[in-house]
Amino acid sequence: MYRIDILTLFDLTVGDVLSESILGRAQERGYLTIETHQIRDYTLNKQKQVDDYPYGGGRGAVMQADPLYQCWKHVVDTYGPGRTIYFSPAGKTFCQADAKRLAFEETHLILVCGHYEGIDERFIEECVDEELSLGDFVLTGGEIPAMAVTDAVSRLVPGVLPDPECFEHESHWDGLLEYPQYSRPEEWHGRKVPSILLSGNHAAIAKWRRMQAILRTKRRRPDMYEKLDLSSTKEDVKLMKELREEYPEDFPSQS
Numbered sequence: 001m002y003r004i005d006i007l008t009l010f011d012l013t014v015g016d017v018l019s020e021s022i023l024g025r026a027q028e029r030g031y032l033t034i035e036t037h038q039i040r041d042y043t044l045n046k047q048k049q050v051d052d053y054p055y056g057g058g059r060g061a062v063m064q065a066d067p068l069y070q071c072w073k074h075v076v077d078t079y080g081p082g083r084t085i086y087f088s089p090a091g092k093t094f095c096q097a098d099a100k101r102l103a104f105e106e107t108h109l110i111l112v113c114g115h116y117e118g119i120d121e122r123f124i125e126e127c128v129d130e131e132l133s134l135g136d137f138v139l140t141g142g143e144i145p146a147m148a149v150t151d152a153v154s155r156l157v158p159g160v161l162p163d164p165e166c167f168e169h170e171s172h173w174d175g176l177l178e179y180p181q182y183s184r185p186e187e188w189h190g191r192k193v194p195s196i197l198l199s200g201n202h203a204a205i206a207k208w209r210r211m212q213a214i215l216r217t218k219r220r221r222p223d224m225y226e227k228l229d230l231s232s233t234k235e236d237v238k239l240m241k242e243l244r245e246e247y248p249e250d251f252p253s254q255s
Helices: 011-016 022-027 065-079 096-105 121-127 143-154 202-220 234-246
Strands: 001-008 032-038 082-092 109-114 130-133
Touching: 001 011, 001 065, 001 143, 011 032, 011 143, 022 032, 022 143, 032 065, 032 143, 032 202, 065 096, 065 109, 065 121, 082 143, 109 143, 130 143
Parallel strands: 001 032, 001 109, 082 109, 082 130
Antiparallel strands: none
């Protein structure tokens, strides 16, 4: 069973969110365990204080090393060691490749949610394996990144989704953005579902979807498009020829 422990000051809120929908059902069925741990429960003072003024001066407060350490140590002693991740604006930007790595190469994650002006660097040095960020911006705490990473990783754990096909054709799985999706009704506000999707021709639909995925990636994420290998198979070479003919403004002949 895959296990994720989250060290946080908002254990009830985080725990409630991660117990709903797909992740909730996966936990009920025994594929996954997600547990939150209240850091304040591991401080030794009566006020349950977990922060103090930063050495060297400055505004705000810093989370102290020892409450974090005692909480982390409880998890390790109780459930065994796990890959410990701290969420920080200074961390590596999390991406789908990280979700795959954490889902397929690990079985236990310990996620540390900082707050205030951050956490004591000594805890990071002693206990943290890697630092991750959701992007080049700052949040008030690590709870939102922890929930996002938990969701992204958990859905890849075997059994959580019915079949690997549920995620293997999604955006970022193989370097492409996902093709457009449609549902009923066939016409809405004068806009019709592409006729190819109504044809029942599965090979033609698969071809259309790949073409649309390439086109969408080229238009919306040219940085991702530049990394694609679209010349190593006959199928992709043929698709690219058709795309250049149909969308010359997006695929000029020299591209």
